[in-house]
Amino acid sequence: MADFKKYVCDVCDHIYDEEEGDEESGIAPGTLWADVPDDWLCPECGVGKDDFIFLD
Numbered sequence: 001m002a003d004f005k006k007y008v009c010d011v012c013d014h015i016y017d018e019e020e021g022d023e024e025s026g027i028a029p030g031t032l033w034a035d036v037p038d039d040w041l042c043p044e045c046g047v048g049k050d051d052f053i054f055l056d
Contacts, residue, residue, distance in 0.1 A: 007033055007052040012045040016052060 004019035016022065016036070021029040024043050027036055033054075041048055 002030065005033065006055040008055050009042045009045065009047060010051045010053055011047050012042065014042050014044040015055070
């Protein structure tokens, strides 16, 4: 079983969960953060990946 991680938006607190992906953006469940396209935007507030922080 994969060790999926979560990342939180530093602006709006939206959580990207690798296990769930982002269906609205076409990011399949199980997509690792490193494999999320660099131009992906937070579905809640529209900021980029640089504004997300790894959740321990």
